[in-house]
Amino acid sequence: xxxxxxxxxxxxxxxxxxxxxxxxxxxxxxxxxxxxxxxxxxxxxxxxxxxxxxxxxxxxxxxxxxxxxxxxxxxxxxxxxxxxxxxxxxxxxxxxxxxxxxxxxxxxxxxxxxxxxxxxxxxxxxxxxxxxxxxxxxxxxxxxxxxxxxxxxxxxxxxxxxxxxxxxxxxxxxxxxxxxxxxxxxxxxxxxxxxxxxxxxxxxxxxxxxxxxxxxxxxxxxxxxxxxxxxxxxxxxxxxxxxxxxxxxxxxxxxxxxxxxxxxxxxxxxxxxxxxxxxxxxxxxxxxxxxxxxxxxxxxxxxxxxxxxxxxxxxxxxxxxxxxxxxxxxxxxxxxxxxxxxxxxxxxxxxxxxxxxxxxxxxxxxxxxxxxxxxxxxxxxxxxxxxxxxxxxxxxxxxxxxxxxxxxxxxxxxxxxxxxxxxxxxxxxxxxxxxxxxxxxxxxxxxxxxxxxxxxxxxxxxxxxxxx
Ligand code: HEC
Ligand code: HEC
Ligand code: HEC
Ligand code: HEC
Ligand code: HEC
Ligand code: HEC
Ligand code: HEC
Ligand code: HEC
Ligand code: HEC
Ligand code: HEC
Numbered sequence: 001x002x003x004x005x006x007x008x009x010x011x012x013x014x015x016x017x018x019x020x021x022x023x024x025x026x027x028x029x030x031x032x033x034x035x036x037x038x039x040x041x042x043x044x045x046x047x048x049x050x051x052x053x054x055x056x057x058x059x060x061x062x063x064x065x066x067x068x069x070x071x072x073x074x075x076x077x078x079x080x081x082x083x084x085x086x087x088x089x090x091x092x093x094x095x096x097x098x099x100x101x102x103x104x105x106x107x108x109x110x111x112x113x114x115x116x117x118x119x120x121x122x123x124x125x126x127x128x129x130x131x132x133x134x135x136x137x138x139x140x141x142x143x144x145x146x147x148x149x150x151x152x153x154x155x156x157x158x159x160x161x162x163x164x165x166x167x168x169x170x171x172x173x174x175x176x177x178x179x180x181x182x183x184x185x186x187x188x189x190x191x192x193x194x195x196x197x198x199x200x201x202x203x204x205x206x207x208x209x210x211x212x213x214x215x216x217x218x219x220x221x222x223x224x225x226x227x228x229x230x231x232x233x234x235x236x237x238x239x240x241x242x243x244x245x246x247x248x249x250x251x252x253x254x255x256x257x258x259x260x261x262x263x264x265x266x267x268x269x270x271x272x273x274x275x276x277x278x279x280x281x282x283x284x285x286x287x288x289x290x291x292x293x294x295x296x297x298x299x300x301x302x303x304x305x306x307x308x309x310x311x312x313x314x315x316x317x318x319x320x321x322x323x324x325x326x327x328x329x330x331x332x333x334x335x336x337x338x339x340x341x342x343x344x345x346x347x348x349x350x351x352x353x354x355x356x357x358x359x360x361x362x363x364x365x366x367x368x369x370x371x372x373x374x375x376x377x378x379x380x381x382x383x384x385x386x387x388x389x390x391x392x393x394x395x396x397x398x399x400x401x402x403x404x405x406x407x408x409x410x411x412x413x414x415x416x417x418x419x420x421x422x423x424x425x426x427x428x429x430x431x432x433x434x435x436x437x438x439x440x441x442x443x444x445x446x447x448x449x450x451x452x453x454x455x456x457x458x459x460x461x462x463x464x465x466x467x468x
Contacts, residue, residue: 052067379391
């Protein structure tokens with residue numbers, strides 16, 4: 001064989017082999033063999049869907065970066081990120097990049113390196129703020145003597161989201177009482193009537209299923225539901241496509257679908273479904289992944305679950321009985337059907353649970369109870385097609401970490417800011433699900449108020465501020 005032929009065979013061989021491996025790596029079902037190290041807490045569910053992050057077999061860092069931004073860009077923007085990329089493309093800050101290229105997510109969030117990964121997927125030592133903020137003690141005498149691994153301790157600063165920790169926010173709300181006089185969350189009543197798919201003409205008309213499919217309990221549950229109130233009949237769900245569910249006429253027996261899919265719910269509840277896909281309950285079903293991954297189950301999870309629930313799949317129906325759609329049942333009982341870690345189990349001994357029971361019993365005002373969902377799936381105001389509605393955020397990770405995210409949307413409905421910061425910074429209270437008072441006091445509010453007083457004092461003392 002000529003030298004040239006050997007060369008050709010070798011090159012072709014390498015190309016075929018590497019093509020084969022790239023193919024297996026990025027396109028095949030059997031990717032487990034290639035996992036180079038376990039994925040982080042946030043991403044372990046999508047670990048085997050390599051192509052969600054490595055969107056192309058070719059290309060370097062910018063490909064990964066774009067993948068991070070595609071999934072997380074909006075949320076960081078909404079949180080008013082304190083260190084956006086733009087801060088570092090500014091030439092005045094270019095020198096800061098010498099030690100750490102903070103324009104790249106992977107500078108701080110690497111993957112497949114579980115042994116060096118801390119909370120929230122951070123792969124740097126805790127004192128990394130030092131790299132850019134050495135001068136803080138000079139600029140702010142109040143920070144003298146503080147160690148750099150304390151900057152980001154709960155209740156002081158975060159790298160991205162500082163919305164509940166800005167100085168003016170602290171001074172504005174720092175004096176509120178521990179428990180507010182009107183401790184309530186926003187109401188969901190009346191909303192039913194505002195839903196775009198509400199069809200008053202059809203209200204409570206008899207179920208339109210074919211008689212063969214009727215079951216007594218199903219019918220009774222449905223009759224008591226918000227769907228019956230709103231005229232969403234059996235045929236509203238038991239059809240193959242959302243488009244068919246909008247048809248006024250009942251489906252013929254051959255159109256009847258036994259187990260309607262999420263797509264049917266999504267047809268009328270787009271916002272809830274979209275947020276469900278963003279969190280740990282629904283992320284495996286997100287439209288770009290659902291063809292590769294099965295629904296999440298507790299057996300695939302890294303938390304402690306009820307063993308009986310090991311193989312229950314996460315869909316809308318795991319929290320909502322599709323016929324009664326009783327939201328009170330969804331808010332606590334459904335969660336405890338699966339979750340069995342110390343924090344979740346402790347809830348039923350907490351003062352918040354007592355408030356929730358009083359609300360259910362009707363002895364306390366609506367909105368004064370605190371369920372699992374009050375904290376993890378908060379009610380939020382939305383304006384859709386010009387209409388103000390209160391919808392439930394179905395991404396239970398949206399306010400989970402750093403947990404100061406819970407302050408504005410949840411705790412502050414009922415508690416003062418100082419109390420909420422102290423409570424969330426206390427790891428023991430997380431374990432007991434907030435039974436008892438915070439053990440320590442976080443200084444940040446006092447520091448902000450002191451600084452405001454001092455600067456007010458100097459302002460009044462300085463002559464140019466004295467009004468003629
Ligand atoms: C959640 C996003 C994500 C998923 C899913 C993911 N990776 Fe990665 N992967 C990364 C990141 C980020 C890096 C860069 C880590 C670093 O710089 O230390 C990386 C690095 C790598 C590397 C090292 C190459 C290099 O450029 O350093 C290999 C090989 C790799 N991943 C393979 C895989 C395979 C195979 C899968 C699927 C089984 C997978 N990855 C799934 C994010 C991901
Ligand atoms: C396919 C979408 C997707 C891609 C791509 C992706 N993520 Fe995520 N990420 C998620 C989801 C879903 C979660 C879990 C829910 C949450 O914590 O918000 C998550 C969680 C996280 C967390 C929080 C972890 C925790 O424990 O609280 C960080 C940090 C993170 N991602 C950073 C990154 C970075 C950096 C990249 C790029 C290398 C990336 N993500 C790529 C979807 C994605
Ligand atoms: C210089 C380090 C650094 C860089 C660069 C960085 N992060 Fe982070 N990230 C952190 C730290 C530290 C936390 C822990 C919470 C905090 O302090 O805000 C975090 C937390 C997160 C979280 C979970 C908490 C939250 O507030 O949502 C997400 C998601 C996230 N980062 C995504 C990204 C993405 C996407 C990029 C790139 C666009 C990125 N990060 C770049 C340091 C960094
Ligand atoms: C790669 C460099 C870099 C690192 C690392 C870094 N910062 Fe910054 N930070 C900056 C720059 C640049 C600014 C804007 C200019 C300034 O205020 O010095 C800034 C501003 C801030 C601000 C004022 C933010 C605002 O919204 O006004 C805070 C608070 C802050 N950083 C805290 C931290 C904390 C806490 C850490 C560590 C978790 C950290 N930084 C790590 C570069 C960095
Ligand atoms: C044809 C449209 C339609 C379909 C399909 C549909 N819904 Fe509804 N749903 C409504 C309307 C209208 C309401 C009443 C207004 C509201 O509460 O938002 C409602 C209310 C609800 C409520 C609130 C109940 C309460 O007591 O306040 C839940 C939970 C719910 N739906 C879940 C689902 C689930 C899960 C599916 C899929 C199995 C689904 N819906 C399918 C239209 C629909
Ligand atoms: C909001 C959507 C919705 C409405 C309205 C609805 N169903 Fe269902 N139904 C479902 C879903 C989703 C399932 C599948 C549950 C599962 O996966 O186990 C189901 C399951 C069933 C089953 C199978 C038995 C069971 O309990 O799992 C029967 C029978 C049934 N429905 C009958 C009806 C009848 C009759 C009506 C009208 C009175 C009705 N459904 C109204 C969504 C709905
Ligand atoms: C069918 C079982 C099931 C039900 C019902 C359920 N969960 Fe989960 N939950 C899970 C699984 C599985 C995970 C993902 C765990 C993982 O990725 O390791 C999860 C994740 C979470 C997380 C994120 C944990 C983390 O560390 O990021 C929170 C918070 C949570 N669930 C709260 C709730 C609440 C509140 C309810 C009730 C409204 C509820 N869950 C209902 C199974 C369930
Ligand atoms: C982890 C449990 C859980 C899952 C999974 C879940 N929900 Fe919910 N959902 C709840 C809870 C709890 C409430 C009520 C919270 C409240 O009253 O504040 C609720 C409320 C609702 C409401 C009424 C409030 C609103 O936003 O209009 C609708 C509609 C709804 N869910 C639809 C869905 C759909 C569609 C899915 C599937 C994509 C789904 N839910 C999956 C727990 C869940
Ligand atoms: C008063 C608000 C509040 C209530 C009520 C509440 N939680 Fe939590 N939950 C939190 C906070 C805060 C965290 C901690 C986030 C962090 O810092 O990691 C948390 C964490 C979790 C986690 C993640 C645990 C882990 O180890 O990663 C799960 C799962 C969870 N809660 C489920 C539930 C369930 C189920 C209920 C009801 C039985 C419930 N929670 C009630 C505030 C609450
Ligand atoms: C709907 C109102 C409401 C919301 C929302 C709420 N709480 Fe509470 N919480 C209360 C009330 C009222 C009490 C007092 C109950 C009692 O003493 O019987 C309480 C008690 C507590 C306690 C125990 C105090 C003690 O003396 O034992 C802690 C800690 C706590 N809340 C923290 C939080 C945190 C942190 C959040 C946000 C994640 C939060 N709460 C959200 C109303 C609320």
